[in-house]
Amino acid sequence: MTRLKLKSTVGQKNGPLSPCCPASKQDLPAWVYGAVTTPAGPVLKVSTGLTGKDYWEHFKCRTTSFRNNYTVNPGLYAVGDPDKNSDVLVSSNYKYSFDILRRELNGLNVWVLVLDTKGINVWCAAGKGTFGTNELIGRIARVRLKEIVDHRRLIVPQLGAPGVSAYKVKQAAGFHVLFGPVLAKDLPAYIAAGHKATESMRKIGFSILDRLVLTPLELSPVMKKFILFTIFVFAVFGLTPSGIIFRDAISGGLPFVLLGFVSVIAGALLTPLLLPVIPFRSFAIKGWLVGLLSVYVSMKLFPMLDQQNILLIIIVYLFFPLVSSYLALLFTGSTTFTGMTGVKKELGISVPLYLGGTAISLIILVIYKLGEWRII
Amino acid sequence: MKYLSNVVSLKIIPELCVGCGTCLEVCPHKVFEMRDGKAAILDRDRCMECGACAGNCAFGAIEVDKGVGCASAIIHSLIYGGEPVCGCEGDSSGNKGCC
Numbered sequence: 001m002t003r004l005k006l007k008s009t010v011g012q013k014n015g016p017l018s019p020c021c022p023a024s025k026q027d028l029p030a031w032v033y034g035a036v037t038t039p040a041g042p043v044l045k046v047s048t049g050l051t052g053k054d055y056w057e058h059f060k061c062r063t064t065s066f067r068n069n070y071t072v073n074p075g076l077y078a079v080g081d082p083d084k085n086s087d088v089l090v091s092s093n094y095k096y097s098f099d100i101l102r103r104e105l106n107g108l109n110v111w112v113l114v115l116d117t118k119g120i121n122v123w124c125a126a127g128k129g130t131f132g133t134n135e136l137i138g139r140i141a142r143v144r145l146k147e148i149v150d151h152r153r154l155i156v157p158q159l160g161a162p163g164v165s166a167y168k169v170k171q172a173a174g175f176h177v178l179f180g181p182v183l184a185k186d187l188p189a190y191i192a193a194g195h196k197a198t199e200s201m202r203k204i205g206f207s208i209l210d211r212l213v214l215t216p217l218e219l220s221p222v223m224k225k226f227i228l229f230t231i232f233v234f235a236v237f238g239l240t241p242s243g244i245i246f247r248d249a250i251s252g253g254l255p256f257v258l259l260g261f262v263s264v265i266a267g268a269l270l271t272p273l274l275l276p277v278i279p280f281r282s283f284a285i286k287g288w289l290v291g292l293l294s295v296y297v298s299m300k301l302f303p304m305l306d307q308q309n310i311l312l313i314i315i316v317y318l319f320f321p322l323v324s325s326y327l328a329l330l331f332t333g334s335t336t337f338t339g340m341t342g343v344k345k346e347l348g349i350s351v352p353l354y355l356g357g358t359a360i361s362l363i364i365l366v367i368y369k370l371g372e373w374r375i376i
Numbered sequence: 377m378k379y380l381s382n383v384v385s386l387k388i389i390p391e392l393c394v395g396c397g398t399c400l401e402v403c404p405h406k407v408f409e410m411r412d413g414k415a416a417i418l419d420r421d422r423c424m425e426c427g428a429c430a431g432n433c434a435f436g437a438i439e440v441d442k443g444v445g446c447a448s449a450i451i452h453s454l455i456y457g458g459e460p461v462c463g464c465e466g467d468s469s470g471n472k473g474c475c
């Protein structure tokens with residue numbers, strides 16, 4: 001395979017197979033550094049090194065909605081100097097996943113077939129079906145893979161299996177799908193072993209680090225709602241028959257806002273982190289327990305609330321653990337072992353409790369306010 | 377880690393199973409084992425209903441109610457209709473990015 005000068009590939013009639021025909025060199029991403037000629041046209045070469053910019057973008061993916069539009073163009077790419085016998089790895093077009101993949105391919109000569117998964121990672125896209133049998137079959141034809149490789153094997157990440165029916169791909173496209181390891185970092189060993197995955201390569205882990213990395217995703221949307229909660233609390237406590245009094249708003253409201261914050265941290269951060277050691281399998285119960293305990297400890301450590309007022313105490317212990325419970329339940333979306341039937345069952349039981357608990361808390365709050373105003 | 381016990385919708389139809397072993401290979405939670413030349417469920421509580429096994433059994437010997445075990449996706453589908461799927465795009469889906 002000869003290397004082409006980029007200039008000559010991009011202007012060409014056929015265009016490179018990889019992304020759809022960038023008009024000039026400036027349009028090519030920094031991680032592309034050349035092209036490989038194939039009977040089906042040139043294929044862009046991608047580097048296996050990640051830059052500071054890549055890592056910064058990854059950080060933004062973890063913390064903001066930046067990830068919603070972080071893609072590479074679907075198509076075929078080359079890593080190293082692949083030829084007719086080189087393996088074909090299938091990937092999603094979420095740039096983050098693509099980066100992790102190419103980083104692990106250093107020193108290998110392989111093809112990477114990027115499916116159009118709308119910028120979603122393999123696992124989620126496979127659940128949706130965008131990383132799926134039909135897209136794969138279509139993509140094989142679009143890039144004319146049969147003219148580029150002599151063999152008929154594809155390595156699909158194990159986590160793509162929910163979307164890809166290997167036997168259907170074989171029937172329709174003639175390619176034999178091999179399910180590779182769960183993690184990209186095991187790919188070199190998998191290929192070196194003659195496409196054999198060890199049992200551990202096939203299992204999804206869920207380490208404390210995995211969970212820690214996921215919690216910012218949990219926290220950031222909640223924090224937006226937390227601002228609304230804060231405004232509501234200050235308004236309620238500041239409200240008097242003679243208008244809103246700022247001092248009352250702060251002194252009465254602040255403990256509630258702080259306890260609210262504690263319950264958010266308990267549900268969206270502590271519960272995910274301590275998941276395996278908290279008793280019970282139900283996420284709702286786990287979150288409720290951690291929330292209850294956190295609220296209790298906060299109340300003891302900082303006796304900020306009027307501890308005499310039984311109404312406020314009831315609200316604190318009724319409402320805030322439910323918040324933690326709900327947030328913990330939302331974390332099921334980030335786990336690798338919760339199934340839909342189980343989550344539905346939990347929701348069926350807990351949502352009425354959440355709504356009921358919130359309603360009762362509001363009623364008690366009204367009674368408290370009326371008492372404060374000496375109406376009752 | 378395991379989730380709730382005995383809720384999973386996974387089912388093997390032994391009469392259809394030819395013992396090809398594909399389901400053992402694709403399952404990321406080692407739910408199956410081979411018993412007397414047929415696939416059998418080793419530990420159903422480990423199943424997360426991803427559907428990989430059913431989709432890859434060429435003999436239709438596995439049934440599972442495939443879906444995402446994600447509370448916000450399910451809540452979203454209950455409110456707005458449709459199948460619960462990972463809400464990775466758009467803010468409207470109340471998503472928290474399962475990715």
Ligand code: SF4
Pocket residue numbers: 388392393394395396397398399400414415432433434435436437438
């Ligand atoms: S994939 Fe189907 S036929 Fe093959 S072992 Fe599993 S259940 Fe049996």
Ligand code: SF4
Pocket residue numbers: 386402403404405406407408422423424425426427428429430440
């Ligand atoms: S649905 Fe997924 S987790 Fe459950 S048995 Fe099948 S492959 Fe394994």
